[in-house]
Amino acid sequence: MTAATAEATTDDSHGYSARHLSVLEGLEAVRKRPGMYIGSTDSRGLAHCLWEIVDNCVDEALAGYCSHINVVLHADGSFEVGDNGRGIPVDIHPKTKLSGVELVMTRLHAGGKFGGVSYTASGGLHGVGASVVNALSARLDVEVDSNGATHAISFRRGLPGEFAEAGRPNARFKKRSGVHQVRKVARTTTGTRVRFWPDMQIFLKGATVDQAQVLDRMRQTAFLIPGLTIDVRDERGEEVLEETFRFDGGISEFCTYLAKDAELVDVLRIQGRGHFTETVPVLDDQGHLVPTDVERDLEVDVALRWGSGYDTITKSFVNVIATPKGGTHVRGFDRALIRVINDQLRATKLLKNGDEDVIKDDVLEGLTAVVTVRLPEPQFEGQTKEVLGTSAAARIVSQVVGRELKAIFDNPSRGRKQPLRAVLEKIVGAAKTRIAARTQRDNQRRKNALENSALPAKLVDCRTTDDRSELFIVEGDSALGTAKLARDSEFQALLPIRGKILNVQKASVADMLKNAECAAIIQVIGAGSGRTFDLDSARYGRIILMADADVDGSHIRCLLLTLMYRYMHPMLEAGRVFAAVPPLHRIELIKPRKGQDKYVYCYSDAELRKKLVEFERRGMRWKEPVQRYKGLGEMDADQLAETTMDPRHRILRRIRIEDAEDAAKIFDLLMGSEVAPRREFITAGAAELDIERIDT
Structure with missing residues (x-):
C-alpha cells in the first residue's frame, strides 16, 4: 500500500473514522x-x-x-x-x-x-x-x-x-x-x-x-x-x-424431597475432598498479570437413592449455585457411577461373561441424585453459571464417588445389603429391557428393508413428502371413513387408532413397543422413539390429533400426548404437534340473508350463546334444536373438511412445552402410577366444574 493510498483510507470519505467509535465506561x-x-x-x-x-x-x-x-x-x-x-x-x-x-x-x-x-x-x-x-x-x-x-x-x-x-x-x-x-x-x-x-x-x-x-x-x-x-x-x-x-439434614433431605417414587434403598451419602493445581493470572506489584500456580481444595458431597420408578432426577451445584446444564463435576459423577455399578454386577455374577456392560441410561433409571462441589474460584461458562468448566472437578469427583460408593457396596451397613442387591437387579432389568427393545427395533428395521409394505395397512397415506404433509391421528374407524372423503389427499394422511392406546407414563419401553397402536404411530412417523428419535427423519411436517369433542376424546388426546412427550419429545419442542378443534354446535339458519352462510359453526358453549343472542337481536331465525356434535362420525365429509381439516377454515391448537419441569409434573400427576395425588387433584377440581356442561 502506498502512502497516498494509506492517507485516502484514513479520511472521512467512506463515513467511518475514529470519531465513530464509542467507548462505554463503568456501568x-x-x-x-x-x-x-x-x-x-x-x-x-x-x-x-x-x-x-x-x-x-x-x-x-x-x-x-x-x-x-x-x-x-x-x-x-x-x-x-x-x-x-x-x-x-x-x-x-x-x-x-x-x-x-x-x-x-x-x-x-x-x-x-x-x-x-x-x-x-x-x-x-x-x-x-x-x-x-x-x-x-x-x-x-x-x-x-x-x-x-x-x-x-x-x-x-x-x-x-x-x-x-x-x-x-x-x-x-x-x-x-x-x-x-x-x-x-x-x-x-x-x-x-x-x-x-x-x-x-x-x-x-x-x-x-x-x-x-x-x-x-x-x-x-x-x-x-x-x-x-x-x-x-x-x-x-x-x-x-x-x-x-430450614433443613438440618442437608442434601440427604433434599434427595428425599426430590424423589417421587418408592425407595429401593435409603439415601446414600458420599463425601470426600481432593486437591489440584490451577494456573491463574495474578497481578504482581507492578500491576502485570503473571501466570501463577495456585493450590486448590475441592470438597465433594453427593446424595443418591434409587427408587422403583423409571424417571431420573439429577441436581448439581457448585458452591450452592445450581448448574442445570451440568459440567465437569457431573461428568465425573456419571463416570464413577457407571464404573462401580458394572464392577459390582460382575462381582455378584448378575452380569455373566459375555454380557455387555450396562450403560448410563440403565444406571440412571429411577435414580435421584444431588451432586455438590465446593471450591474457590470455579470456572463457569458464562455469567449465568449454568455449566461448570473446571477440568480438575471431573477427576476428583470421579475418584471420591468411585472410592466411597465401592465401599458402600463392599461393606454395606446393617439392613442395606438386600436393598443394594435390589438396586443392582433393577439396573440389570433395565439393561435387558433396553437390549430387548433394541433387538425389536433392529428386527423391525431389517423387515422394513426387505418388505415394501412396511407401513401399517390401515394408514391412508398422502402423495407429498415435503414440509406441508400432515398426519391426522383419527379416533375410530367411523371417523376415518368421513375423514377420507374430507381430506386433501395431496398432503393429508390418516392413521386410525382403535380406542384408547396404552398409558406409557406407567409402562415400560418393552410394553410400549408391544402395544400395536403405539408401535403403529412410531412406525408411521418414521423417526424412531426415545433417545434415538431423529426429528429430521419424520415423514410428516405436522402431527394432528383429531378426536371427538367429548370426555373420551379428551382422554385419548391426553394418552397420545403422553406418548409424544415420553418418546417423541423433539416433535413437541419443535411445535409440530397439534390438536384439531372440531365444532361443538351447528346452527341452521332459516332463510339466511344474501351472502350469508346457511350453517354457522360454534366451537364452545359460550360462543353458541353469543351467536344466538346476536341472531335474535338481528331478527334472524334458526332451526330448533341446535345440532350438538358428540363425535366426528356425525359430520358429513363436507362439514368435517370445512370445519376441521381445510387449512383455510380450520382451527388448530399447537401443543407447546413452555416449562419442561412443570410439564413433567403434570404428566406424572395425571398419567403416573401414583393414584393418591391424582385423586386429590380430581376432588379439588370437582367443585369448580359446571354441572350443566356434563352430557347426560
Whole structure:
C-alpha cells in the first residue's frame, strides 16, 4: 500500500473514522447491553438480578458468618434481601478512595471473592453481580450494620447519591459519594440489607418474579446449607405469604424431597475432598498479570437413592449455585457411577461373561441424585453459571464417588445389603429391557428393508413428502371413513387408532413397543422413539390429533400426548404437534340473508350463546334444536373438511412445552402410577366444574 493510498483510507470519505467509535465506561456498558450480564430483560433476567443479591448473602453463609437470610417481595415491585453476615465493608478502599460498599456497587469486577482470603468458596466469582443489579435499578438502597452503627447509601441507575424521600424510586435525587450513618446499633449486630427497584426502562413491560420460583430457589438453598434459616415474604398479592425454610439434614433431605417414587434403598451419602493445581493470572506489584500456580481444595458431597420408578432426577451445584446444564463435576459423577455399578454386577455374577456392560441410561433409571462441589474460584461458562468448566472437578469427583460408593457396596451397613442387591437387579432389568427393545427395533428395521409394505395397512397415506404433509391421528374407524372423503389427499394422511392406546407414563419401553397402536404411530412417523428419535427423519411436517369433542376424546388426546412427550419429545419442542378443534354446535339458519352462510359453526358453549343472542337481536331465525356434535362420525365429509381439516377454515391448537419441569409434573400427576395425588387433584377440581356442561 502506498502512502497516498494509506492517507485516502484514513479520511472521512467512506463515513467511518475514529470519531465513530464509542467507548462505554463503568456501568454504562451494562445498561447498553444488559443481556450480556443477566441473559435477558424479561422475567428471567429480573429473577437473575434477585438471585445475584441473594447469592451474596448465601456466600456469607457458606463462609460461616451468616445464619439467617430474609427475602421480601414488596407490593411496589421492589425486592429486599437481608442477612446477618459480616456486612459489606464501609471503610475507605486505599486505592480508589471509595467506601467498600460504594466500590462493590459501582465497579465491575470488584469484590472480596477473587483472592481466596475473604471467601474460600462462593457462587459469585465474576464480581459483576451487585454492580450489574445496581446499574439496572431505578433505585437501590443499601444498609450495612457494622461497628455499632447502621451505614446507608443509595444509588440511582448506578450513581451514588441521596433521595429526598424513602421508598420512592422517582423521588428527587442528588448525586453524592460516600456512606452516612443513620442510627446506632449494638456492636454485636452485623449484616447487610439491599433493596432495589428494577428500572422499567430496561426490563420488558410485565416482567415479574414468580412466587413459586422464589420459594423453590430458597427451599433449595436451605437444603444445600444445613442450619441456614431463610424467611420469604411476598406482599404482592391480596394475601401476604410468609414461608420459612430450614433443613438440618442437608442434601440427604433434599434427595428425599426430590424423589417421587418408592425407595429401593435409603439415601446414600458420599463425601470426600481432593486437591489440584490451577494456573491463574495474578497481578504482581507492578500491576502485570503473571501466570501463577495456585493450590486448590475441592470438597465433594453427593446424595443418591434409587427408587422403583423409571424417571431420573439429577441436581448439581457448585458452591450452592445450581448448574442445570451440568459440567465437569457431573461428568465425573456419571463416570464413577457407571464404573462401580458394572464392577459390582460382575462381582455378584448378575452380569455373566459375555454380557455387555450396562450403560448410563440403565444406571440412571429411577435414580435421584444431588451432586455438590465446593471450591474457590470455579470456572463457569458464562455469567449465568449454568455449566461448570473446571477440568480438575471431573477427576476428583470421579475418584471420591468411585472410592466411597465401592465401599458402600463392599461393606454395606446393617439392613442395606438386600436393598443394594435390589438396586443392582433393577439396573440389570433395565439393561435387558433396553437390549430387548433394541433387538425389536433392529428386527423391525431389517423387515422394513426387505418388505415394501412396511407401513401399517390401515394408514391412508398422502402423495407429498415435503414440509406441508400432515398426519391426522383419527379416533375410530367411523371417523376415518368421513375423514377420507374430507381430506386433501395431496398432503393429508390418516392413521386410525382403535380406542384408547396404552398409558406409557406407567409402562415400560418393552410394553410400549408391544402395544400395536403405539408401535403403529412410531412406525408411521418414521423417526424412531426415545433417545434415538431423529426429528429430521419424520415423514410428516405436522402431527394432528383429531378426536371427538367429548370426555373420551379428551382422554385419548391426553394418552397420545403422553406418548409424544415420553418418546417423541423433539416433535413437541419443535411445535409440530397439534390438536384439531372440531365444532361443538351447528346452527341452521332459516332463510339466511344474501351472502350469508346457511350453517354457522360454534366451537364452545359460550360462543353458541353469543351467536344466538346476536341472531335474535338481528331478527334472524334458526332451526330448533341446535345440532350438538358428540363425535366426528356425525359430520358429513363436507362439514368435517370445512370445519376441521381445510387449512383455510380450520382451527388448530399447537401443543407447546413452555416449562419442561412443570410439564413433567403434570404428566406424572395425571398419567403416573401414583393414584393418591391424582385423586386429590380430581376432588379439588370437582367443585369448580359446571354441572350443566356434563352430557347426560
